[in-house]
Amino acid sequence: MNKECFDACEQLCEHPQLICLARATIPEAQAILNLAETFKILGDPTRIKILHVLTHSEMCVCDIAAAINMGQSAVSHQLRILRSARLVKYRKEGKSAWYSLDDDHVLLLMRQGLDHIKHL
Secondary structure, eight states: OOGGGOSSOSSOOOOHHHHHHHHHHOOOHHHHHHHHHHHHHHTOHHHHHHHHHHTTOOEEHHHHHHHTTOOHHHHHHHHHHHHHTTSEEEEEETTEEEEEESSHHHHHHHHHHHHHHHTO
């Protein structure tokens, strides 16, 4: 069998300096949990569609629902989840709720994710 097929070292040979550097850079436990939760939220195709349409401009719930071919109630539910994760923000204007990406980090996350999958 070709050695390139193995995903593990064939013999134990740890490199203490690399291990020490790696351990020193691991984020705090709460930051890791928060990041894992964010990726879990991003793991839903409907939420990805909503975030994608919001990369172009602020939109009201009616327009988001029409753009992704879903009912307003279902979209509102997903927007609540995205808002609680601080991925989107909203403002009320009269009887309309307008949503946008929470900040440029969300836009960057979406763009980098799409760029990444284009290379698969």
